[in-house]
Amino acid sequence: MSDCLFCKMVTGEIAPDVVYEDDDVLAFRDINPQAPTHVLIVPKRHISTLNDLEPDDARLIGQLSLAAAKVAAQEGVADAGYRTLINTNREGGQVVFHIHMHLMGGRRMGWPPG
Numbered sequence: 700m701s702d703c704l705f706c707k708m709v710t711g712e713i714a715p716d717v718v719y720e721d722d723d724v725l726a727f728r729d730i731n732p733q734a735p736t737h738v739l740i741v742p743k744r745h746i747s748t749l750n751d752l753e754p755d756d757a758r759l760i761g762q763l764s765l766a767a768a769k770v771a772a773q774e775g776v777a778d779a780g781y782r783t784l785i786n787t788n789r790e791g792g793q794v795v796f797h798i799h800m801h802l803m804g805g806r807r808m809g810w811p812p813g
């Protein structure tokens with residue numbers, strides 16, 4: 700999608716701080732980190748929200764979690780623990796409409812989240 704911020708990162712039109720990449724997934728540091736480690740993991744293919752997933756996307760969504768675990772290990776937060784989440788639409792707090800998994804770690808997370 701030409702006007703999508705995260706698609707522009709996938710194509711390289713905007714250069715994010717990449718921490719992990721494979722054929723299907725890109726992970727980069729959040730520009731406004733809410734924890735010492737705050738990484739966004741996105742599918743390279745544009746999908747707007749969790750509501751837009753098709754059955755054929757099941758593997759791709761699984762790949763986001765696998766990438767998150769790899770990044771957590773790489774960042775040194777895997778054992779202490781970390782949080783992964785996907786915001787969906789207005790009340791979920793979604794601002795960028797290209798599915799992304801947040802990975803946050805390096806501090807104790809509160810519950811429930813705000």
Ligand code: AMP
Nearest residue numbers: 715728729730731786792793794795796
């Ligand atoms: P969400 O609210 O779940 O849609 O999260 C969007 C996230 O994208 C926020 O945490 C922003 O800080 C982050 N973000 C926005 N613009 C950029 C950017 N240019 N590079 C990296 N992260 C960004």
Ligand code: ZN
Nearest residue numbers: 703706745797
């Ligand atoms: Zn996109």
